[in-house]
Amino acid sequence: MARKEKTKSNLLAKCRGWIQAGATLLTNIHLPNFLKGEIYKGKGKTVCVPGLNCYSCPAASGACPIGSFQAIVGSSKFKFSYYITGFLILLGVLFGRFICGFLCPFGWFQELLHKIPTKKFSTKKLKPLTYVKYFVLLFFVVLLPILVVNDVGMGDPFFCKYLCPQGVLEGAIPLSAVNAGIRSALGVLFSWKLTILLIVIALSVLFYRPFCKWICPLGALYALLNKVSLFQMKVDKNKCISCGKCAYACKMDVDVTKAPNHTECIRCGMCVKACPTNAISYRYGFGDGKQNCKLNKEMENKKDEKTN
Amino acid sequence: MKMSNSKKIVVQVVLLVVGVAMLFYGIYRGEAAAVLSKAIKLCLECVGIG
Structure with a gap:
């Protein structure tokens, strides 16, 4: 899928x-x-x-x-x-x-x-x-x-x-x-x-x-309205290797891994094409999507475990 | 500052409802006709005549 x-x-x-x-x-x-x-x-x-x-x-x-x-x-x-x-x-x-x-x-x-x-x-x-x-x-x-x-x-x-x-x-x-x-x-x-x-x-x-x-x-x-638009960018943090190629490719000066729905992101897809691990994609729908919410919770849990 | 998922959904739904309501209220009070009457005439300011 x-x-x-x-x-x-x-x-x-x-x-x-x-x-x-x-x-x-x-x-x-x-x-x-x-x-x-x-x-x-x-x-x-x-x-x-x-x-x-x-x-x-x-x-x-x-x-x-x-x-x-x-x-x-x-x-x-x-x-x-x-x-x-x-x-x-x-x-x-x-x-x-x-x-x-x-x-x-x-x-x-x-x-x-x-x-x-x-x-x-x-x-x-x-x-x-x-x-x-x-x-x-x-x-x-x-x-x-x-x-x-x-x-x-x-x-x-x-x-x-x-x-x-x-x-x-x-x-x-x-x-x-x-x-x-x-x-x-x-x-x-x-x-x-x-x-x-x-x-x-x-x-x-x-x-x-x-x-x-x-x-x-x-x-x-x-x-x-970009932050709340239904058409948004999605970054799979499990796939992202933090190589920085997406931020380098972005001509609107956005780091999509830090702010996927930044006010300056025009959804041009240069980051999508530049990503070597297919971690960046488009998403259309309400909220952040089930997958993203699950991932965010997992990341937060990992952070909590580290701090404890 | 990151918005929670549920809060984001609420904001999206509210904005969509507000957008549709404003759009229809604008049509109801005759704004669409005003837009048409402006758009079918040459906009002198736009082309630089004044």
Whole structure:
């Protein structure tokens, strides 16, 4: 049974690139709109997509959860979005940061950039920057759109307007390429956002997923729910030989043996592939699982015996 | 700090129930329609027009 589960985990980790490509395609299924220079206007956009994907992308099949949240809280009618918050809590508990690792188009974009053969840099010494994304979530996504309002009580979507590079990558660039009206309307704000996009692109070549690690408010929200998500990492302590290969392989700077469901773990499965003893696998379900509980109790008993 | 297994299950179930309840309450008060009306128009802030 354990052998079979391990095979499934390895297979999932190995197929990740294809799953990311498929998820990006499904998130942006209306491809002919790129040529028309207009966005999809169907009812599919009532539902949010799980990853960071601009709803002004011509091909976008759903709404962006971060953009939608800001649109609702920044409107004069509503001051909080139960719909988006509930949706994100549900997704966060069901999948956690598996969404970042497998389903987010912008995460995949950064990973593809990181494959460009250049010198790569570690982000281990930049760990304090991982807290910036919580600040972005709190201030740019929640507080500023609620508190900074115009005469009719409407707030700007501050994150989308000033920070998010997805709008330029998926919206402004393809739309302005075929639509002269949009091209002529681009100004200083576009230049600012294009600069952010270019910085993110340059950093992504050098560092692994810098936007996900440091800036993404959606990643921050899923990170908060990662410890209680049903999709989790499992480490069999009887099989683990403490070789450290998993921690070395992890590009999100997580030691899975110490914190299997760390806030920064995007379930990418690099540790699963690196483990020489098949001690690491994926697990889906409530709690820690019967096997894990039994093992933990055994380990605690062993510790007690040693101390006595 | 590690959460006990039973406590973790309780937190997961409570969050799932809260998530579903919030989702349906949001739909009930018309947020889904507001999301649709925003998403089918070009987001000027997102693309950098302002």
